[in-house]
Amino acid sequence: MSGRRLAAVVLLVTLVLAGGLSFYASSHPDGLEYVAETTGFLDSAEDSATADSPLADYQTRGVDDERVSGGLAGLIGVTAVLGLSGGLFWAIRRRGDRAEDPDRPERRSTSVDAGR
Amino acid sequence: MHVPDGFLDAPTSVATGVVAAAGIAVALRKARGELDDRTAPMAGLVAAFVFAGQMINFPVGAGTSGHLIGGALAAVLVGPWTGMLCLSVVLLVQALFMADGGITALGTNITLMGVVGCFVGYAVFRLALLVLPRRLGSVAPAAAVGALVSVPAAATVFTLLFVVGGNAPIDTGAVLAAMVSWHVVIGVGEAVVTGLVVGSVVAVRPDLVHGAQRLVSARTLQVRPSAVATPARTEEVS
Numbered sequence: 001m002s003g004r005r006l007a008a009v010v011l012l013v014t015l016v017l018a019g020g021l022s023f024y025a026s027s028h029p030d031g032l033e034y035v036a037e038t039t040g041f042l043d044s045a046e047d048s049a050t051a052d053s054p055l056a057d058y059q060t061r062g063v064d065d066e067r068v069s070g071g072l073a074g075l076i077g078v079t080a081v082l083g084l085s086g087g088l089f090w091a092i093r094r095r096g097d098r099a100e101d102p103d104r105p106e107r108r109s110t111s112v113d114a115g116r
Numbered sequence: 117m118h119v120p121d122g123f124l125d126a127p128t129s130v131a132t133g134v135v136a137a138a139g140i141a142v143a144l145r146k147a148r149g150e151l152d153d154r155t156a157p158m159a160g161l162v163a164a165f166v167f168a169g170q171m172i173n174f175p176v177g178a179g180t181s182g183h184l185i186g187g188a189l190a191a192v193l194v195g196p197w198t199g200m201l202c203l204s205v206v207l208l209v210q211a212l213f214m215a216d217g218g219i220t221a222l223g224t225n226i227t228l229m230g231v232v233g234c235f236v237g238y239a240v241f242r243l244a245l246l247v248l249p250r251r252l253g254s255v256a257p258a259a260a261v262g263a264l265v266s267v268p269a270a271a272t273v274f275t276l277l278f279v280v281g282g283n284a285p286i287d288t289g290a291v292l293a294a295m296v297s298w299h300v301v302i303g304v305g306e307a308v309v310t311g312l313v314v315g316s317v318v319a320v321r322p323d324l325v326h327g328a329q330r331l332v333s334a335r336t337l338q339v340r341p342s343a344v345a346t347p348a349r350t351e352e353v354s
Contacts, residue, residue, distance in 0.1 A: 001320040001321060003154060003157075003158070003321065003324065006158075006317070006320060006321055006324070007157060007158065007161055010158075010161045010162075010165055011161060011164070013165070013168075014161070014164050014165045014167075014168045015168075017165075017168035017169060017171065017172060018167065018168035018171055021172060022168070022171040022172060025171060025172045025173040025174075025181075025183070026173040026174055026175040026181035027173070027181075028173070028175060028179050028180055028181040029179070029180060029181065030117065030118070030173060030180070030181050030182060030183065030302075031117065031176070031180060031181075031182050031271070031295070031298040031299050031301075031302050032117050032118070032119065032271075032274065032295070034178075034179065034180040034298065035291065035294040035295050035298060036123070038294060039286050039287075039290050039291050039294055040284065040286055041123065041278075041282065041283070041284035041286050041291075043284070044122045044123055044282075044283040044284045045120040045121070045122045045123060046120065046121040046122035046218070047121070047215075048120065048121055048211070048215040048217075048218050048219060049121070049218075049219045050211065050212055050213065050214075050215045050219060051215045053212070053213050053214070053215055055213045055214055056214060056215040057214065057215060057216070058171065058214055058216070073214070074168065074171055076213075077167055077171075077209055077210070077213065077214060078164045078167055078168055080209045080213065081163050081164045081166075081167040081205055081206055081209050082160055082161070082163070082164040084163075084205050084208075084209065085159065085160045085163035085164070085201070085202055085205040085206075086156075086157065086159075086160030086161075086163075087160075088201065088205065089147070089151050089156040089157075089159045089160050089198065089201070090156050090157070090160070092144060092147060092148050092151060093148065093151035093152055093153065093155075093156040094148055094149070094151060094152045095152070095153065
C-alpha cells in the first residue's frame with residue numbers, strides 16, 4: 001500500500017469517527033469524573049474559561065440537530081488538529097538528508113536548524 | 117482522564133505547566149530525529165486520529181465510560197517525542213475550543229496524557245518487545261501491553277498530584293484504589309484499540325511504524341539483503 005493510500009485510509013477513518021460514530025459514544029462520565037463523583041471531589045471542578053466556546057462540549061452552537069451539531073464539532077476539531085500538528089511536524093522535520101530522494105527540498109535555515 | 121479546572125490547586129497546576137512546557141521544548145528538538153518528509157504527514161494524521169478516537173467513549177460498566185488516550189499508540193506509530201507533541205496539540209485544541217479539560221489544567225493534562233501516556237506506554241512497549249519473539253508480529257501485542265499499562269500509570273500520577281495539590285480533602289487510599297481499578301478496565305479498551313490500529317499499519321506499511329523500524333531493518337538484512345526497490349531508512353533509529 002502506498003503511503004498516500006494509507007494516509008487516505010487513516011484520514012477517512014478519522015473523519016468517520018469524529019463526524020459520525022462520535023454520536024454513538026457513551027455519554028456516561030469518564031473514569032476520572034466517575035471517581036471524582038463517587039469519592040466526593042467532583043464539586044471542586046470549575047467551569048472552563050472556554051465553556052462558552054461555540055464548540056463547547058463537542059456541540060456546534062446554532063445547530064439544533066444533535067447528530068449534525070456533534071459531527072460538525074468533531075470535523076472542525078479534526079481539521080484544527082490536523083492543521084496545527086501537520087504544520088508543526090512539517091516545519092520541524094529533517095530535510096535534505098535523504099540522498100536517495102530526488103525530490104528533496106533545498107536546504108533551508110530555520111530557527112530549529114539554528115538551535116541545533 | 118481530562119482534568120477540569122479546580123481539581124488541583126494553583127501551585128500544582130503551575131508545576132505541571134512547567135513540566136509540560138519543558139517536555140514540549142525538549143520534544144520540539146528531539147522529534148526532529150523522528151520526522152522526515154515521509155513520516156511528518158503521517159504524524160499529523162496520527163494526531164487527528166487520536167483526537168477523533170478520544171471522542172469515542174466506550175462504556176466500562178456501572179455508569180462509567182472510558183476513551184482512548186492514544187499516548188502509547190502515537191508513541192509506537194511515530195515515536196515518543198512526536199507522539200507527545202501529537203497529544204499536546206490534541207489537548208490544546210480540546211481545551212481551547214471544546215472546553216474539554218481545563219485551561220489552567222492544560223499543563224496537568226499534557227503531563228498526564230502526553231508525557232506519562234506516551235513515555236510509559238513507549239517504555240513498556242520496548243520492554244515487551246525484548247520479551248516477545250523478534251518479529252514484526254510482536255509489535256502490535258507489545259503496543260497493546262504498553263497501552264494497557266499507560267492508562268493506570270496516568271491515573272496513578274493524577275492521584276499523586278491530587279494528594280499534593282487536590283482542592284478537596286479526600287482520603288488518598290480511596291481515590292487511588294478507585295482511579296487505578298477503573299483505569300485498568302479502561303486500559304483494556306486502550307490496549308485493544310492500540311493493538312488493532314498498530315497491527316493494521318504494521319500489516320501494510322511496517323516501515324512507517326516507528327516502533328517497528330529495528331525489526332524492519334533486521335528483516336531486510338536477513339531475508340532480502342539486495343532488495344533496493346524500496347530503500348528502508350534504517351540508520352536513524354533512535
